[in-house]
Amino acid sequence: xxxxxxxxxxxxxxxxxxxxxxxxxxxxxxxxxxxxxxxxxxxxxxxxxxxxxxxxxxxxxxxxxxxxxxxxxxxxxxxxxxxxxxxxxxxxxxxxxxxxxxxxxxxxxxxxxxxxxxxxxxxxxxxxxxxxxxxxxxxxxxxxxxxxxxxxxxxxxxxxxxxxxxxxxxxxxxxxxxxxxxxxxxxxxxxxxxxxxxxxxxxxxxxxxxxxxxxxxxxxxxxxxxxxxxxxxxxxxxxxxxxxxxxxxxxxxxxxxxxxxxxxxxxxxxxxxxxxxxxxxxxxxxxxxxxxxxxxxxxxxxxxxxxxxxxxxxxxxxxxxxxxxxxxxxxxxxxxxxxxxxxxxxxxxxxxxxxxxxxx
Amino acid sequence: xxxxxxxxxxxxxxxxxxxxxxxxxxxxxxxxxxxxxxxxxxxxxxxxxxxxxxxxxxxxxxxxxxxxxxxxxxxxxxxxxxxxxxxxxxxxxxxxxxxxxxxxxxxxxxxxxxxxxxxxxxxxxxxxxxxxxxxxxxxxxxxxxxxxxxxxxxxxxxxxxxxxxxxxxxxxxxxxxxxxxxxxxxxxxxxxxxxxxxxxxxxxxxxxxxxxxxxxxxxxxxxxxxxxxxxxxxxxxxxxxxxxxxxxxxxxxxxxxxxxxxxxxxxxxxxxxxxxxxxxxxxxxxxxxxxxxxxxxxxxxxxxxxxxxxxxxxxxxxxxxxxxxxxxxxxxxxxxxxxxxxxxxxxxxxxxxxxxxxxxxxxxxxxxxxxxxxxxxxxxxxxxxxxxxxxxxxxxxxxxxxxxxxxxxxxxxxxxxxxxxxxxxxxxxxxxxxxxxxxxxxxxxxxxxxxxxxxxxxxxxxxxxxxxxxxxxxxxxxxxxxxxxxxxxxxxxxxxxxxxxxxxx
Numbered sequence: 001x002x003x004x005x006x007x008x009x010x011x012x013x014x015x016x017x018x019x020x021x022x023x024x025x026x027x028x029x030x031x032x033x034x035x036x037x038x039x040x041x042x043x044x045x046x047x048x049x050x051x052x053x054x055x056x057x058x059x060x061x062x063x064x065x066x067x068x069x070x071x072x073x074x075x076x077x078x079x080x081x082x083x084x085x086x087x088x089x090x091x092x093x094x095x096x097x098x099x100x101x102x103x104x105x106x107x108x109x110x111x112x113x114x115x116x117x118x119x120x121x122x123x124x125x126x127x128x129x130x131x132x133x134x135x136x137x138x139x140x141x142x143x144x145x146x147x148x149x150x151x152x153x154x155x156x157x158x159x160x161x162x163x164x165x166x167x168x169x170x171x172x173x174x175x176x177x178x179x180x181x182x183x184x185x186x187x188x189x190x191x192x193x194x195x196x197x198x199x200x201x202x203x204x205x206x207x208x209x210x211x212x213x214x215x216x217x218x219x220x221x222x223x224x225x226x227x228x229x230x231x232x233x234x235x236x237x238x239x240x241x242x243x244x245x246x247x248x249x250x251x252x253x254x255x256x257x258x259x260x261x262x263x264x265x266x267x268x269x270x271x272x273x274x275x276x277x278x279x280x281x282x283x284x285x286x287x288x289x290x291x292x293x294x295x296x297x298x299x300x301x302x303x304x305x306x307x308x309x310x311x312x313x314x315x316x317x318x319x320x321x322x323x324x325x326x327x328x329x330x331x332x333x334x335x336x337x338x339x340x341x342x343x344x345x346x347x348x349x350x351x352x353x354x355x356x357x358x359x360x
Numbered sequence: 361x362x363x364x365x366x367x368x369x370x371x372x373x374x375x376x377x378x379x380x381x382x383x384x385x386x387x388x389x390x391x392x393x394x395x396x397x398x399x400x401x402x403x404x405x406x407x408x409x410x411x412x413x414x415x416x417x418x419x420x421x422x423x424x425x426x427x428x429x430x431x432x433x434x435x436x437x438x439x440x441x442x443x444x445x446x447x448x449x450x451x452x453x454x455x456x457x458x459x460x461x462x463x464x465x466x467x468x469x470x471x472x473x474x475x476x477x478x479x480x481x482x483x484x485x486x487x488x489x490x491x492x493x494x495x496x497x498x499x500x501x502x503x504x505x506x507x508x509x510x511x512x513x514x515x516x517x518x519x520x521x522x523x524x525x526x527x528x529x530x531x532x533x534x535x536x537x538x539x540x541x542x543x544x545x546x547x548x549x550x551x552x553x554x555x556x557x558x559x560x561x562x563x564x565x566x567x568x569x570x571x572x573x574x575x576x577x578x579x580x581x582x583x584x585x586x587x588x589x590x591x592x593x594x595x596x597x598x599x600x601x602x603x604x605x606x607x608x609x610x611x612x613x614x615x616x617x618x619x620x621x622x623x624x625x626x627x628x629x630x631x632x633x634x635x636x637x638x639x640x641x642x643x644x645x646x647x648x649x650x651x652x653x654x655x656x657x658x659x660x661x662x663x664x665x666x667x668x669x670x671x672x673x674x675x676x677x678x679x680x681x682x683x684x685x686x687x688x689x690x691x692x693x694x695x696x697x698x699x700x701x702x703x704x705x706x707x708x709x710x711x712x713x714x715x716x717x718x719x720x721x722x723x724x725x726x727x728x729x730x731x732x733x734x735x736x737x738x739x740x741x742x743x744x745x746x747x748x749x750x751x752x753x754x755x756x757x758x759x760x761x762x763x764x765x766x767x768x769x770x771x772x773x774x775x776x777x778x779x780x781x782x783x784x785x786x787x788x789x790x791x792x793x794x795x796x797x798x799x800x801x802x803x804x805x806x807x808x809x810x811x812x813x814x815x816x817x818x819x820x821x822x823x824x825x826x827x828x829x830x831x832x833x834x835x836x837x838x839x840x841x842x843x844x845x846x847x848x849x850x851x852x853x854x855x856x857x858x859x860x861x862x863x864x865x
Contacts, residue, residue, distance in 0.1 A: 219728050223715060230708065231701040236663050237694075238716040239685030 005346040012344065019340035020290055024304060027333045035325070044319050049311030049329060052318075059314075063306045064202045065268060069094070069260040069280045070302035071205040074287035075212045075295050076256030082216070082293050083225040084232070085249035089135065089150025090257040091281025092157040093128040097258025098265040099160065100127030102180060102272040105187035105265075106169060116186045120262050128258015129251045131157065136250040140243040146250070158277055165272055180272040189267040201263035206299070208256065213295040225249065257281060283309075286334040289341075305330065362425030364389045364548040365410065365517055370419035372405050379405040381572045382419070387517065387565075392539060392549045394559040394580060397569035398592055398791045400761075403552050406569070407519050410550070411443050412436040424516075434465060442510030443519040446526075448502050452495040456488055460509050473512075480511045484538045498856075499648060500531035507538065518542065519550045524558060525817070526649060529852035536562050554592070555820070556585035570594050593792040600799050600824055603807060608827070609639030610675075612811035613692075613780045618671045618680070620655045620664050628652040630659050631835035637780070637811040642802065643840055644826025645815045648855050652835035653784060653815050654697065660782045660813065661694030662687040674780055688721055691779035695769055697788065697815075699762065703769045706758030710750060713757050714739045714772055721776050738775070746771035747797065763790040770798050774805050781805060784815040799825055819851060833857045 028046045036042030053059040073090045080087045087093075101120040108116050134153060138144035162178070171181040189199040216222035228235040228245045236242065260280065265272060287305050291297030312326030363386040372380040380402045387393045397403045408414045410421065412430035420427055423439055430436050436443075450459050457474055464473070477490050486504045494502060503523065510518055520539070524532045539549055539562065551563055559566055559580045566580040568591045575591050614636050620629040630652050637643045647653060658664040660672065662684035669678035679687050684694075696702045704713045714735045719725045724734045739753035746767045750760055757765055770786060786802065787795035802825060806812050815832075816822050822829060823843055830840040831854035838854045 218730055218732075220719070220725055220730060221728065223712070223730060227705055227708070227716065231705040233698075233702045234705045234716060237661065237684060237696060237702055239662075239683055239688070241683065 002350075004349050005342075006349045008345060008347055015344045016292075019344050020292065020301075020337055023290075023333060023336035023340045026336050027329060030332060030336075031329050034328075035321070040321060041319050045315055045321050045325065048315035048318055048321070049308055049326070051311075052314050053307045053310040059310055061196045061198050062310045063303060064198050066306035066309050067299075067302040068201040068205040069264055070284050070287050070305055071299055072201075072208050072260040072263070073253075073257045073281055073284035074291060074298040074302055075209050076253035077284055078288040078291060078293040078295065078298055079212060079216065079225055080249035080253040081229075081288055083228040083245050083249045085246050085253075086147045087132065087135070087150050087250055087253045088147050088285065089132070089152075089154045089281070090253060090284055091277060091279065092150065092154035093131045093254040093257035094261040094264075094281045095154070095157040095161060095277055096131040097124035097128040097261030098272065098276055099157075099164065099261075100124050100258070101262035101265050102164075102169065102183075105183040106180060108187065109181070109184050112184075112186050114186070116184075117189070117266065120187060120266060121259060124258045124262025124265075125255045126258070128261065129255040131258070132250040132254020133247070136247045139246055139250075146246070150250075154281070161272065161276060162274065165274065169272065171271075178274055182271045183266065187266060188270050189263065197268070199263075199267040201260075201267050204259075204263065205302075208259075209295040209299050216295065221248070257284075283330065286330055286337070289334065290337050304333075308333075361389060363387060363422065364391070364424060365550075366422040366425075367406075367410075368420045368422065370406065370409060370416045370421070372402075372409065372414065373417050374405075378572050380409075380416070383569070383572075383574045384419075385567045385574060385577055387548045387550060389516070389548055390543050390546045391565060392543050392551055392563045394563035394566040395550060395552045395569065396554065396556075396559060396566050396588065396592060398554060400571075400791075401569040401592075402572040403569055404521070405572075407443070407521065407550065407552060410436070411441060411519060437465060437513055437515075440514065440516035441519065442513055442515035442517070444503070444506045444510055444521065444523060446521045446523070448506055450494045450502055450505060453493065455491050455493055456497075456505050457490040459494060459505060460490075460512070463509050464512070476512060477508060480508055484511065484541055485534075486538060498531075499526045499650075500528065500534070503527070503531075503535070511542075515547060517548045517550060519552070521552045522554075523551075524553065524555060528648060528855040529819070529848050530856060532558070556580075556588050557820075559588070560585060568592055589792060595793065600796070600803055602803055606640060606807070606827070608641045609809070611636045612639045612641075612675060613637040613813070614673045614676075615660070616671055616673070617668075618659055618666060620659050620666075623655070623664075628655060628835050630655045633832075633835075633837040635830060635837060635840050637813060639809050639811060640806050641828060642806050642812045642814060642826045644822035644829045644843070645813065645832050645837070646819055646822050646829060646851055646855060647815075647817065647832035649817050651832050653817075653832060655835065656832065656837075657694060657696055657782060657784045657815060660692070661696070662692075685720060688717065688776075688778075693717065693721075693773040693776055693778035693781050695773055695781075695783040695786065697784040699765050699769060700758070704757040704765060707756060709754050709756055710743070710760075710768060711735045711739045711753040713768075714742070714753075718772060718776055739772075742768055742771035742775055745775065746801070763794045766790050767794050767798065770801065774801050777805075777808070778810060780811045780813075782813040782815070785817065786814060787816075787818070787821060795821075819848070831855055 028050060032042035032046045035045045053063055073094060077087060077090055100123040104120045104123045131153065135146040135149040138149050139146045165180055166178045169180045171179055189201060192198050192200055224240045224245055227238060228240055265276065269276060283305055287298055287301045291301035308326055308329050315321040315325060316323060366386040368384045370380050370383045383406060395403050409416050412432045412435050421430060428439065460477060461470065461473055474490055481488060486508055488501060488504050523535060527535065543549055553559060563580050565577060567577045568575045570592060580588065616634050618633045619631055622629045628651055635643065662682055665683060666680040669681045671680035673679065674690050674692060677690065679690050700706050715724055715730055718738060722738055724731050736753045743750055748768045749764045760768065773781060786798050802812055814822065814825055826843050828840045829843050829846055831838045831851060833855060834857060
């Protein structure tokens with residue numbers, strides 16, 4: 001006896017939207033079970049991770065600033081994934097964006113002016129694009145798999161941080177700490193509301209998502225991404241070159257990851273530190289899929305993921321859950337989302353072992 | 361003598377479709393019985409039940425007068441039912457003998473098997489060297505392996521599923537000789553086809569299905585092709601209205617020594633092809649499937665670009681190095697053979713599918729923004745003018761039946777009024793009514809002054825439609841000649857690769 005995946009004739013539209021919700025609920029159930037089995041307070045873990053951040057208004061600003069980079073990177077990735085271009089290295093592009101913005105901030109230290117922040121944004125975006133163009137070049141010229149190259153380049157970028165903040169960019173007043181000096185006032189994102197930590201990266205993230213929604217549904221660029229992903233052969237027939245699409249997908253997703261890096265370094269961090277790579281680039285992959293590769297879905301998914309980040313930190317202090325618990329919950333969620341997607345499109349059929357000789 | 365096979369009240373229901381509705385007919389010993397019907401009429405479902413691949417929901421099967429159930433193909437073969445499928449299942453790297461040995465239910469020593477194969481081959485004139493590798497054989501020769509394989513079981517009924525769709529006219533004649541001899545020896549043959557002249561030439565009785573129901577059982581020799589076609593489609597057949605004595609204008613599309621590179625292991629590239637299509641002319645390109653038709657279409661549409669700008673010219677302007685978008689702007693539209701995923705995106709709405717090829721020619725894009733209103737209006741026009749059965753421009757392409765999708769695709773290109781239109785298999789899998797509409801639209805487009813290239817494997821279609829005809833074989837194209845001056849035999853020889861008439865390019 002065997003099992004076989006069989007394509008459903010018409011996937012249910014309702015299930016398409018219920019599946020991610022079911023994945024989230026199932027993650028809670030399985031997570032509670034898992035942590036109970038290994039001796040923690042499983043129910044408590046789920047409560048702290050998923051509900052405390054939502055029920056406690058003090059945590060809402062944390063959610064907003066955690067969600068912002070996830071939205072920006074997730075939107076970029078969802079555009080690339082639509083075209084079946086698998087940029088897995090958003091983390092590296094995010095780091096390069098942060099580094100480029102740091103470079104501008106340090107170079108303009110002592111100068112003043114409203115132009116410094118826009119210049120940092122520009123530098124961050126350009127650096128993310130430049131870093132993503134390496135896998136684009138390798139893919140289009142030498143047919144090297146972009147999954148591998150973009151992922152591996154992430155580790156190279158981490159090393160670059162360590163080199164720069166221990167060497168040329170080391171804070172002269174830092175008593176030996178490997179970090180840059182704090183950015184000057186004009187190179188920092190101010191808080192939007194007095195007394196909170198919410199910076200302008202949050203509204204920028206929402207604007208980016210809305211623009212992406214418009215672009216994907218109304219422009220030839222969005223059409224190109226959708227048609228290349230849905231039917232590459234038809235795209236070629238329609239006059240969309242595959243190589244150009246790969247370049248565009250990587251440049252857009254890389255550029256947005258770079259922008260997110262700039263906003264992070266100029267907002268919450270205000271200097272480059274070893275802890276700058278916070279896995280936003282990898283988490284955004286889950287966000288993109290959880291959000292159905294749709295910009296508005298990405299906003300919702302980013303908030304869900306932000307909840308697990310904030311809640312994970314809460315659970316560490318309140319019930320002593322290990323740091324890795326957040327990662328386990330997130331991984332479980334991605335797995336269940338993808339499994340849900342599969343089951344919406346396919347059904348599992350048990351096949352009796354009959355002779356296939358009939359086709360002889 | 362009892363009937364060899366008798367079906368009584370066979371009914372088979374699929375989700376949403378009644379594939380066979382109370383079908384009853386009988387096949388006598390030694391009779392060649394045609395099963396006739398359009399795509400989707402229920403022919404395949406019916407034979408699958410006879411051969412044990414599916415089970416009927418209701419009704420009985422009688423074999424030599426006794427009621428039987430056929431749980432699987434092995435049981436069918438044990439009864440003495442053999443089947444030759446439309447698509448062969450052969451291993452290219454193995455020899456004829458090895459392929460046959462692999463398909464046998466019982467293990468027979470190779471030497472004994474070879475002796476029996478040779479015996480069957482000489483009896484029925486199916487000449488083939490058992491030790492040749494399948495990869496070196498033509499399609500017709502491969503079909504012979506399948507027939508030999510079925511005959512080794514001494515069948516009393518042989519089912520042939522659209523056997524001639526891949527054969528040249530000469531190979532068809534050879535096949536008919538074999539089938540007649542088999543019938544004379546007492547083997548019944550159930551012959552599935554929609555090619556009416558073949559049925560008239562070969563079959564004793566014809567059972568016609570339409571929409572899963574049996575419409576008529578008749579003697580094809582007493583019927584005309586037209587009367588059978590009308591029974592098949594259930595309405596009167598429309599003729600192509602072609603203005604007599606048309607004259608052609610100046611050369612419009614000129615292809616000069618066009619070649620493509622071999623793209624993959626099974627790709628047949630275009631090899632030094634030259635032809636000219638004049639204003640108002642329809643050039644037909646015949647050929648057995650897999651002889652470079654796909655590469656030719658891609659090279660003309662721009663999906664494959666040439667280094668030589670002047671390999672393809674429209675009104676003297678070289679377009680050989682342009683991409684599909686630029687070629688469309690120059691007035692060249694194309695329709696590839698494969699509908700789903702190539703000519704159209706199943707997941708997209710019809711409106712979005714119109715954007716795929718009509719966006720530049722019809723101004724659906726303004727400064728990078730898609731004017732979805734224009735796309736919707738145009739799609740509505742295509743649906744209305746080509747009688748596409750769809751709920752509207754917002755239906756997805758995947759929700760349309762094959763014939764309706766093809767009508768939409770053809771309409772989408774024709775209503776752009778291209779000065780050059782290149783189409784491959786324009787009526788493949790399309791019912792006769794829709795095919796007639798598509799043919800008429802092509803003739804009208806040519807009459808309005810476009811140059812048209814029709815690549816097809818259907819000789820009847822080409823002879824009805826085309827003004828001039830050329831044959832493609834292994835990527836090489838014969839010289840184009842007026843349809844009226846080229847006989848079926850000549851076309852057959854060219855399709856089989858005899859290139860005496862080849863013009864030195």
